[in-house]
Amino acid sequence: MAKDTLWDVIVGGAGSAGLPLAIKAAERGARVLQLEADYRVGGTLFWSSGQISAAGTRLQKQAGIDDSPDEHYRDAQRIAHGTIAPVVLRLNVDNAAATIDWLMDLGFRPAPGTPVAGEAHEAYSTRRYLWGSNKAVSILDTLKPVHDRLVAQGRIELRLQHRMSRLLSDGRGTVTGVAASTPNGEFTFLGRNVVLASGGYAANPGLWSELTPDYPLCSYVNPYSRGDGIVVA
Numbered sequence: 001m002a003k004d005t006l007w008d009v010i011v012g013g014a015g016s017a018g019l020p021l022a023i024k025a026a027e028r029g030a031r032v033l034q035l036e037a038d039y040r041v042g043g044t045l046f047w048s049s050g051q052i053s054a055a056g057t058r059l060q061k062q063a064g065i066d067d068s069p070d071e072h073y074r075d076a077q078r079i080a081h082g083t084i085a086p087v088v089l090r091l092n093v094d095n096a097a098a099t100i101d102w103l104m105d106l107g108f109r110p111a112p113g114t115p116v117a118g119e120a121h122e123a124y125s126t127r128r129y130l131w132g133s134n135k136a137v138s139i140l141d142t143l144k145p146v147h148d149r150l151v152a153q154g155r156i157e158l159r160l161q162h163r164m165s166r167l168l169s170d171g172r173g174t175v176t177g178v179a180a181s182t183p184n185g186e187f188t189f190l191g192r193n194v195v196l197a198s199g200g201y202a203a204n205p206g207l208w209s210e211l212t213p214d215y216p217l218c219s220y221v222n223p224y225s226r227g228d229g230i231v232v233a
Contacts, residue, residue, distance in 0.1 A: 007033040007157075010178055010191035012164045012229055013198030015043020015222075016136070019143045020099075021197055026155040033189055034156055035180050037163035037198070038224045041147065042140045044200055047222050050136030051119055053128045054096030059110060060127070067126050069093040079122045100130070108132060108142040162187070164228045167194065178232070201227025 009025045011018050014036035026032045036043075055072035072093040077084055104110075114130035117123040132138020150156045161182055168177040168188060177190040201207045202219040204226040209217075211230070 005033075005190070007031050007189065007191040008193065009033070010035065010189055010194045012178060012194070012196045012232075013043060014038075014041040014147075014158070014160075015197065015200075016045050016048070016139065017199075018043070018195075018197035019140075019147055021195055022156050023143065023146055023150060026150045032150075032156045033191065034158050035162040035164060035178065035189070036158070036160050037226075037228060038222075039160055041144065041158070041160075042137075043198075044222045044225060045136040045140040047220060048136035049120070050131045050134075050139055051129055052096070052100065052131065052139075053115075053124070054100045055093060055128060056097040057100050057115075058104065059100070059115060059130065063115070063127065065115070065127050067128060069097070071125065072096070072128065075124045075126075075128075079124075103139065103142055106142050106146060108138060111138075164196075164198070164232050167232050196229035196233055198229040199227065200225035201230060207231070 008030035009032045011022045011025070011032060011034040014022070014034055018034060018036070019041060022032050022034045053072070055067040055069050060067050073089055076089055076093070109132065110130040111133045115127040116129050117125070117127050119129050134141065147156065151158050159180070159182075162180040163182070164178050165181045165186060166179045167175050168179060168190070170176050175194050177188060178194055179186055179188045200222065201211065202217065202221040202225050203223050205217055207227045207230070
């Protein structure tokens with residue numbers, strides 16, 4: 001069954017990437033359709049420790065910590081032995097502080113004692129790591145009220161238990177929408193922009209073996225992290 005509405009943005013996934021994306025797109029006036037395979041929003045935020053890092057946050061400045069995205073970049077590559085894709089890391093470090101400041105503007109409160117230099121891996125050169133008192137659920141608790149309000153206002157159309165099954169194309173390489181399987185059958189949705197925000201695949205052993213054969217699968221993971229965004233792409 002086809003849905004003839006032409007959406008400005010179709011977001012595949014409603015987790016740590018999809019929620020802020022849908023919020024920002026809706027706040028900027030886009031007509032947003034958000035598809036989520038799970039029966040609830042949040043994705044891996046229910047499983048994650050929620051550790052995030054940024055250089056140049058208000059929190060650092062209040063603690064007298066002098067830091068910069070360039071230092072963050074160098075530190076991350078040092079810890080990862082230069083294996084992080086430079087473009088991806090640069091996007092991360094250049095926007096991380098503004099993202100954490102935005103979360104704090106929405107009510108996120110870092111756990112007492114943070115930021116710290118290290119947690120769970122080799123330490124940064126300065127105090128940059130932080131998390132919420134309720135791990136990643138603290139981030140969800142910050143984003144969900146804003147997201148709920150936009151859904152209630154009709155600025156985000158949220159469809160739960162909608163699992164992306166394929167991308168639609170005009171035959172010339174342009175993506176024009178997505179198809180999704182639901183308990184009521186398969187539906188298609190048309191959009192000017194499609195964003196795949198559902199890349200986790202640790203709940204899909206077959207895909208894990210195909211994409212990550214050199215690493216054993218050992219993960220405490222959201223059962224909906226099946227790599228649908230990767231598969232449809």
